[in-house]
Amino acid sequence: MDLEFLQSMDIQILVGVAVAALAIVVGAVYLFASTKSKGCLDPENFKEFKLVKRQQLSHNVAKFTFELPTPTSALGLPIGQHISCRGKDSQGEEVIKPYTPTTLDSDVGYFELVIKMYPQGRMSHHFRELRVGDYLAVKGPKGRFRYQPGEVRAFGMIAGGSGITPMFQVARAILENPKDTTNVHLIYANVTYEDILLKEELDSLAAKYPGRFKVYYVLNQPPEVWDGGVGFVSKEMIQTHCPAPAPDIRVCFEVWPSTHEQGHDWTP
Known part of the structure; x- marks a missing residue:
């Protein structure tokens, strides 16, 4: 065997090894992605x-x-x-x-x-x-609700009490997606200031995304110093703090369970 033939064999071997290694890496990435995308939930079994x-x-x-x-x-x-x-x-x-x-x-x-x-x-x-x-x-x-990034220009959300959790989940997903430019307007009603859930997290979103996320708190029994809404959510509050009706606007509200215990679905 001459030197040129040996070099050719070496190159073929190296190429073969590289292709095999690449196949292993691609397979591992695909397996990881498939496993990750599948998630841990089972819709039929607990x-x-x-x-x-x-x-x-x-x-x-x-x-x-x-x-x-x-x-x-x-x-x-x-x-x-x-x-x-x-x-x-x-x-x-x-x-x-x-x-x-x-x-x-x-x-x-x-x-x-x-x-x-x-x-x-x-x-x-x-x-x-x-x-x-x-x-x-x-x-x-x-659940019946489905959201695709960018499907609307803005969301209007109206929540009460523990019904904030689905709203917070969707708001976070929208705002933290760099490819989603949807704006979110939230009216959140409670009885007292102490009843407001996730207030620190909501205020953090408002501070981080000032042009895209607005939250308006409404209390039935507000403290002495209070700059939010008072009483029940009214037509005027919705007109002021939610986007005006349009084909590219969606307004969602939380549905209370009959027992008033947290456990809800929400409806567009």
Whole structure:
């Protein structure tokens, strides 16, 4: 064999190795992407997720952080969808309620629920008893709402109490997407100042995206010093703080459950 032939063989071997390595890398990326895009939820069967952190936000509101199977796992919840959570009430009977995480699929490795617990709420009892290390049974995704980035020019959102969680999820997804230029106008109503959920997070979004996100708080029993709305959400408030009706405008509101316990869907 002459030197030229050996060099040719060496080049062919190197090219073959490079192609094989590239195929392995591409396959791994595809497998990772497929696994990540699939998510951890099952729409037909309940799966259990471990509670790793519980943070009390007020006397009847807590933030629950649940661990996903791996640090790179995504829950697999489309924007505007919710999950069904299963637990037991004070009588030991099974209860299932829908909830919307405040996290997105970009928050890998975990998901969070902000829960307002009512004295007579059946699922509220389950969350009151939930401790770090316990597991929560979850099924999903569920819901009629679908959102595609850029499908409208602006969103008007009207929420009350714990109904803020689906609104917050969608607002975050819109604002944090650099390719989405949709504006968001939120009217958020509560009884007292202490009842306002996710206020720090909402104010942070308003400060970070001043030209695209506006939030107007309404209280039925406001403190002495208050510059927001007072009473119930009125026609005048909606006209002032929501975008005017147009083909490229969508206004959404939260639907209260009959028991007044958190567990909702929301409707455009």
